[in-house]
Amino acid sequence: MINRREFIAAAASTASLLAQPTYEWGGPALDIHLHLRPDGESDFAHITGSGVTKAVLLTRVDAVGQAKALAEKHPGRFVWFVSADILKPENDALLAQAVKGGALGFGEIKTKVECDGPEMKRMYALAADVNVPIQIHFGDVPQPSGNAVFNGGFKRFDKMLKAFPKTKFIAHADTFWANVSADYANDTAYPSGPIKPGGISDKWLSEYPNLWADMSANSCNNFLNRDPEFTTGFLSRHQDKLMFGCDCSCSDGRGGGNTNPSPRLHGKCIARETLAAVQKMSKPEVFRKIRWENGTRLLGIAGQA
Numbered sequence: 610m611i612n613r614r615e616f617i618a619a620a621a622s623t624a625s626l627l628a629q630p631t632y633e634w635g636g637p638a639l640d641i642h643l644h645l646r647p648d649g650e651s652d653f654a655h656i657t658g659s660g661v662t663k664a665v666l667l668t669r670v671d672a673v674g675q676a677k678a679l680a681e682k683h684p685g686r687f688v689w690f691v692s693a694d695i696l697k698p699e700n701d702a703l704l705a706q707a708v709k710g711g712a713l714g715f716g717e718i719k720t721k722v723e724c725d726g727p728e729m730k731r732m733y734a735l736a737a738d739v740n741v742p743i744q745i746h747f748g749d750v751p752q753p754s755g756n757a758v759f760n761g762g763f764k765r766f767d768k769m770l771k772a773f774p775k776t777k778f779i780a781h782a783d784t785f786w787a788n789v790s791a792d793y794a795n796d797t798a799y800p801s802g803p804i805k806p807g808g809i810s811d812k813w814l815s816e817y818p819n820l821w822a823d824m825s826a827n828s829c830n831n832f833l834n835r836d837p838e839f840t841t842g843f844l845s846r847h848q849d850k851l852m853f854g855c856d857c858s859c860s861d862g863r864g865g866g867n868t869n870p871s872p873r874l875h876g877k878c879i880a881r882e883t884l885a886a887v888q889k890m891s892k893p894e895v896f897r898k899i900r901w902e903n904g905t906r907l908l909g910i911a912g913q914a
């Protein structure tokens with residue numbers, strides 16, 4: 610028989626165990642790249658299913674109200690970035706206004722312009738002005754899904770990193786990850802095979818304190834799976850600059866409905882596949898930084914697990 614005091618103590622410790630979140634990935638995880646969906650509850654199902662603590666909802670400026678409402682409904686689980694048609698300078702005021710209203714970054718910025726053209730230069734200056742990071746999709750070669758080039762001319766991007774030292778750049782997508790390898794021929798979105806050290810993405814992460822990388826999508830998952838020995842060194846070398854993200858479209862955080870043509874990802878959840886790959890290839894303290902600390906520090910929400 611236990612007495613009343615022991616019973617209360619036992620009940621209290623059970624309650625505190627129940628109240629403590631269980632972390633599937635060994636600690637909290639921030640997803641830096643989840644698009645706001647028409648039904649926001651699907652975003653919630655995705656983070657719950659993939660073991661993610663908090664996600665950045667990438668939100669068009671006219672849907673910011675929806676992102677805010679979702680964040681209020683699920684306290685602690687969502688923050689948001691904002692994007693707009695950057696070909697229209699009149700949208701700059703709306704972007705700045707959205708930051709005042711709580712947007713923590715610009716993203717994702719994916720427009721058919723050059724990465725060093727006048728439109729993007731305007732965005733880099735604005736991001737520095739309102740002091741939020743800007744998340745950029747770099748796509749110099751056609752994808753199976755379409756022929757467009759987005760933020761083209763990546764090989765010249767170092768001039769922007771130099772010209773806008775106060776802008777916090779978050780690089781994303783196939784051209785960034787393909788260029789980790791020095792022998793990238795600018796020919797395919799998802800190159801395969803061993804990586805040749807010395808690529809510009811790797812170099813620039815070392816040289817420019819204002820450059821971070823978003824590990825979402827097939828582009829980074831493809832990179833992670835090319836050359837594990839090289840990648841282990843890369844993850845360690847840039848352990849303060851890399852941030853987990855998914856860009857996954859699956860319904861449930863477990864791969865449901867993912868029609869990604871890559872056999873590596875078809876029917877799977879990119880969040881799970883990428884978290885598992887990084888976990889496998891990095892030391893626990895490096896994994897912790899990539900899945901949580903770097904992103905929350907950059908967004909100014911450190912400690913808000």
Ligand SMILES: [Zn+2]
Pocket residue numbers: 717719746781782
């Ligand atoms: Zn993208």
Ligand SMILES: [Zn+2]
Pocket residue numbers: 655659855857858859860861862863864877878879880881
């Ligand atoms: Zn998923």
